[in-house]
Structure formats: C-alpha cells, structure tokens
Amino acid sequence: MRQWIEKQRYIIDFTISSLLRRKVKNFGLLALYTLIVFMLASTMFFTYSIKKEASLILKDTPEIIVQKIVAGRHDLFPVSYIDTLKKIRGVAAVESRLWGYYYDGLVSANYTLLVPPANGDTSGKSRPSAKTTVVVSESGGQQADKSKPLFELGGAVLEPGTLITGNGIARLRDIGKDDYMPFRAFDGSVLNLRIAGALSSQSELVSSDLLLITAEDFRKLFGIDNRYVTDVTVAVNNPSEVEMVASKIRKALPEARPISRVEILRTYDSIFNWRGGMMIVIFSAAVLAFVIFAWDKASGLSAGERREIGILKAVGWETSDVIQMKFWEGAVVSLTAFFTGVILAYVHVFFTGSIVFEPALKGWSSLYPNFELTPFVNLEQLTTLFFLTVVPYTVATIVPIWRAATIDPDSAMRFTGE
C-alpha cells in the first residue's frame, strides 16, 4: 500500500511539473474552470437560500386573496361583493385590503402604499373561530374610533396625516422621523405627510419600498371612494378546504380571481428557476464551456503531449501509468477549481451580498433592498455541484488518453511539429 501511495505521489509530482511547463495554457484553463464553478455555485447558493427564505417568511401570508379582474386587468374590488363572500360555506373571515403603487419622480422609484389592517395581531395564536365571522377592517369603509391611533408599530403611531416608511425609502430619500414627504394626489393637489417612524432594516426583504398610511389619506391620495377596496383576504375554517373555497368564490363571483397561499408560495418556488431567461443563460454558458473542455480533450492531444507520452512509454512507463497520470492531471485541475470556486461563491453570496449579481438583480429599479441572506447550504448542494463539475472534466480527460496511451512510442516520438 505504501509503495502504491509513493508511486501515486511521484506521478502527481510529474503531472504538476508537466502542467507547469505549459503555464499560460493551464493557468488560463484553471481560471476559466474556477469561474464556471464560482458562477454555478453562487447561483445555486443564492437561489436555494432566497427560495427557502421566501417559504419561511411567506408561510403566514393570507390564505386566499380575492381580486376583481376586468378585461384581464386587476380592478378595484366593490365592498358590496364582501356580502357574497360572507355567504360562502367554509369562509371564516373576510378582510379588505387597500394598497397601491406610487411613482416618485424625484428619485424615479416606485413605492408600495399600504393601509395596515385595523387589527395588528402578531401573536399568530388567534385563529378565527369555526363559525363564520366576518371582519371588515377600517379600510373597508367601516367607521373607526377617531380618538384611537389606527395603527402602532414599534412605538410609531399611525394617524391621518402621518406615514411609516420602509427602510429602503428612508435610505433613498435620506429622510427620517418627523420629516415630511410630499405626494401629488390624483387631482393634482399636494399631500404632505409626516413620517411617524420607519420599519426595521432587518425586514427590508419584505418592506423596503413600503409606505404605511391611513385609509383616509390613501383614499384622498388616489381618489378611491368608500365603495371600493383594492382586494380582500379570505380566511378559511379548514386549511384543507382552501381550494374548495377558492372554486366556490370563482363560481359565486365569476370576475373574481382567488389567489391561494399555496399559489403564492409556488410562485416563489419557481423564481430563479433554471428555465428562467437569465438562469438558462448562466447554465447554458457553463454547459457550453464544459462541452468545449471535453471537445478539446476528446479531439486528441497536441503534438507535444503525444511526444511526451511516446517518450514516457519508451523509458518504461506502462499504459496504465500514463492513464493514471492523465487522471491526476484532470483531478488536480478540477479539484483546485472546485474548492476555490465554491469557497469564493460562499463568500460572494453570504458575505458580500452577491455583489456580482447585484446589477442584474437591481435591473432598472432605483430602490433595491439591502438584505443579508441566511446561508441555507447543505451537503447535498455541494455533492450535486461536485458531480456537475469535477466528474465530467475528469472523465473527459481520461477517455481520449486511452487511445493515445496505446500507440507505439516510436511513431509517437517521430511525430513532429506542434
């Protein structure tokens, strides 16, 4: 065994010396190979972590959202429809939502304006009772007690004339508590709202562009009267009946589009899917690079390499020794590229905030969340990556060598010119 190990070490010594004789070619190959592994590993770490994080964060999103669709477009939802939803068997609670988008020309950014629900329950324990109870929030047109603040978040009290900003907006506009933010209303008038507080920076992945305002200000800003809301959320008595209730909603309100929690989660499960435009570009570039590597190896050896094999065989190397040498050549290049690429990818995604992907992810938006991904990395991902990158290259190196290693040393050495 010791003898075998020593022999392998001599072969590795020789292989690395041989690789170093063609420095430019082999370092170039190593750099390109490392880059491919880095891109693949970064993509894998980023997409897996964001999908996993989305599934954990969005697990308590509303069970069903009901929108009204007119000519294929999202339309305002009439409050009168809520009565129809109430009557559907299995519905536990119906709550309206008021939200929309506002384009701020000053910084060329889109904000999401949202009216927080009247009951800001965060405990997660108060599931509606089994019998049908209908909750229509203040945003649904019900009169609220004017003496009480409408919403409180981390000490910031939301009242008419005030708003709570997402951290991304505060950063972009360089504004903070007690500053004023002007908005141009639907009729051209200017609405000046005071900032009562900001959402935490930790929650930027869900709240970076959020502006929480009262229903009164929302309606004043967009000119939406009390008979309409943006959409409604429906809570269901039995979670296993969500699909059934959704189909009943479709039947009762043919122009309504129910979106279930499962569908929301599936939407984020398919984000950054390998079939998506940018992802297929990355994957096809990697596959193409591997095909070129394999083609280069499979299409035969250079004259220099062929002569080297001839000399080795002439001085007494066996065919199996030559194959072992080529195996180690493939292993040295691919393992070095694999470890370097994977370690750099981890640092890139979880320590530098995916700095390479950032311009592509930002796209044309000027408001982009600053978020730190939780590293959801496991052995399975690393194994997949290993079999995707190291194995194909090593195999592609050995196969053509079999042919070259069996040739006559005399004819190999006579072959001149590179």
Add this chain to the structure above:
Amino acid sequence: MRYSSLFFLYITGGLVLLVLLLVHASFSESARQPVLEEKAALVKMLKLTDLCLFTEARYTRNLSQADLGTAFQDHPMSLEHFPSGSFTQPPESIRKFP
C-alpha cells in the same frame, strides 16, 4: 516541498474550509431565526403577499398578484421588457385562470 505535498495540502485546506463554511451556515441559520420570525410576523400583521425583490414594475414587485395584462402593460404589442422578468416565471395563479 514536493508538488504532491503542496497539492494535498491545498485540497485538505479546501476541505477543512468547506466544512467550516457548512458549520458557519448551520450556526447562522439558528442565529438568524429571530430575524426570520420578525419578517414572518410583519408579513402576517400587514397581510403582505410578496418579497420586495424587484421594484421596477408593479408586476415584478408583487409577483404573485400580477394580472393577465402584464405582458401588454403599455400597449398591445409591448411585451414584457423589464430585466427582472428574466429571473421570474408567470405567477402560478395565472396559469389556472379559467
């Protein structure tokens, strides 16, 4: 030092570093649990439906709420053209619309 020793030293170092990164991932996962719970609580409290990943267009900001007019948002021949559209798929619910 022999080349083979250098090579095995590098591979061992890489392997140790990879194991350390896996340990780091595992510790970070537990350490960041409260942050994840805070985000989940905010989603539940405000009845949010989407991640704030792409703010450049309304249908990319709220991916799951995108409507059927997305592809023709500006005029009938204006196909989807925002860069973030290349990372995303149409929402699941659109494919089920009757």
